[in-house]
Amino acid sequence: MDPQAFVRLSIGSLGLRIPVAASKTARDRICASSSPVLCEIRLRGFPVQTATVPLISYPEATPELNSIATSFYLEETDVRALLAPGCFHSSHAYLEIAIFTWSQGFNCGVGSKKQQIGTFRLQVGAEWGEGKPVVLHNGWIGIGKSKQEVSKSRAELHLRVKLDPDPRYVFQFEDETTLNPQIVQLQGSIKQPIFSCKFSRDRRGSQRDPMSSYRSNSANGIDQEAERRERKGWKIMIHDLSGSAVAAAFMATPFVPSMGCDRVARSNPGAWLIVRPDACRLESWQPWGKLEAWRERGIKDSICCRFHLLSEGQEGGELLFSEIMISADKGGVFFIDTDKQTQSGTPVPSPQSSGDFASLSPIVGGFVMNCRVQGEGRSSKPLVQLAMRHVTCVEDAAIFMALAAAVDLSIEACRPFRSKGRTRSRHSF
Template sequence: MDPQAFIRLSIGSLGLRVPATALTTAKSSIHAFSSCVCEIRLRGFPVQTTPVPFISSPETTPNSQNIASSFYLQESDFKALLARGCFYNSNACLEIVVFTGRKGTHCGVGAKRQQIGTFKLDVGPEWGEGKPVILFNGWIGIGKNKQDSGKPGAELHLRVKLDPDPRYVFQFEDETKLSPQIVQLQGTTKQPIFSCKFNRDRVSQGDPLSSFWLSSVNGSYQETERRERKGWKVKIHDLSGSAIAAAFITTPFVPSTGCDWVAKSNPGAWLIVHPDPCRPESWQPWGKLEAWRERRGVRDYVCCRFHLLSDGQEGGRLLMSEILISAEKGGEFFIDTDRQVQAAVATPVPSPQSSGDFAALSPVVGGGFVMSCRVQGEGKCSKPMVQLAMRHVTCVEDAAIFMALAAAVDLSIEACRPFHRKIRRGNRHSW
């Protein structure tokens, strides 16, 4: 498998210090500086907002390993950033705008944040060379001293770095429930890598997954008249036809009391498994995906929460991702320690024997991208696009386990669909 070139642009080691001559004695002014945020802007990418710690001691330097924000760029992104267009005459730049306070209200009165200053860094040809480069590291003045215009004002500390971050890119060639082929994308070339087999029936006694099914589902597993979605399973096969990863529903997707959809109080769940290297025809748990539906304002979302299972045990769960995906428009599920809001998330590290074995866990300094899966909203033809960081894939089996996870995410969009809605024409065979 050949990876595609990606570059990780990371912004970290953030800190703000203000000379004593620039501070007033008013407590409100000091408090404003202690609650600063910055907007990080790069043309063609969504604006990212992150807090900026206030550095009170002039001898203190922020930790260089702290990553506040990251952008991931491929070749087409570089060309777009360096291009001249009708609405811009110069190359794009990385722009970091620092503000005091936050948007919102205080005691019922609108609180308007104030801009402290701006840091700009032009996009240059070195961005596309695919080499590790530190573009900036240190302190820089970004504001004026309001008390004395002849003296320096606020200073921003930051570290801007480029690192090569190659990825494997895969796509399901049709809807997951139609058992499509999975191809690897390399430019305009499509290379078949896996096949996907979807089944919505109960696991048969002759299937190696049956032991997991019977031990994972509580109570009777016979069909009932209750409205529920269960029995779904997906197997990922290599080119020789061998099943090398799978996902199956362990907790049925059922409507919660008082509503007509799967709620957070009782989410549906998938178990992601891979072959046990020590026991032929047996499977070993790798991860658990839970999914439910949430209504926020006038929009509905499907929340996907993924835990990695340490040593294949439920008790050794490690939260890797919890993502909201628009039920109508779809969206992106990802595992990325730079983009997670929860603290201290570890990254899976493949073992030498691999076969999808990510049981060995260790925190990775700086974190980073692990995988992403883009899916469509309910009722739409979804052909999931999956990207995997090359450093987490040592063999085909490693990639296959993420394909099983991606398939479970995609199918969860439909599994969380309200039960009263009619199935769109042409999809009756999938239920």
């Protein structure tokens, strides 16, 4: 398998210090503020990212070198776009980091004002496209926004900006997950078959539903008991080209409506068990991960997908690695990235202390995988990107294909159980 070239731009080791020579007003405004110092990190063509900047109290102190505030991932086309002059912007693209704090307003923040401390700018250069590790900046730099400020009195920002090659394998389901599609690897215009995907439903799931005591009026004559039965016993098998099963996803907890409502709720999520063949026992499976999913209500409903890696050697050990909201209408991207926080704001565990994915080499931090899926009523052919460093053989990629299939099917499994005039499902069962 040949990977596609990607570049990881990481920004970390952030810290802000205010020299003693700085004006008393500036020091009081920053140091005495009850709000954290924040930064907005901007790169043309990418969404603005926000991170907290710790205040450094002692002049000799230095922020942690290996801490990562955020990362951008660039394809070859992204790098070319940043290096090419545009019609409506300057001939040079920049990485820009704006540091600011908030002056407190009244009424729970209403009337508060963002006050900029300074800006760091780094021009995009030819080295961005060379595919080699390079540190673009490391250390302290003055960021006072006033050109008249004396150099020694300016606020100083510490940061480390680094480029690393981060090649990925890119896979595509050639049809909807329930239609038993082939999974191909994409390399430019070349499509190479790698796996096949088989969907099935265990008819034994038609046994008495433990939620059968709950009743509500059906809409348009829909048999709700039958609908409940459709959302249990689902199974996805991933086979290699020889026909051997190399990974699977089993619906471990049925997707049923919570008491008093017509949807799968956070209080009672459905769950998938992601498994791979047990190397020690023939025709046995070894648990690898668990994916939970439920529906969040709002102006636009979302499907929340929460993934735990099952820790080997620990009874019931689960490590939260991702919690992502996906639009129920438009779809979105589920991802695992150790540089990012979960949807609930919980940081993912330290990769160097939590072990590895699927008995592969230890994670060194950063991107692991992502999967793009479509929303309800849309034909979904999941597109999966997988970091090359987590794949030592073809079978290692299979477990992530099973996870991607489970994410895709969760969009369907979390649809409302009754809805007047509901759009036809994207999957036909």
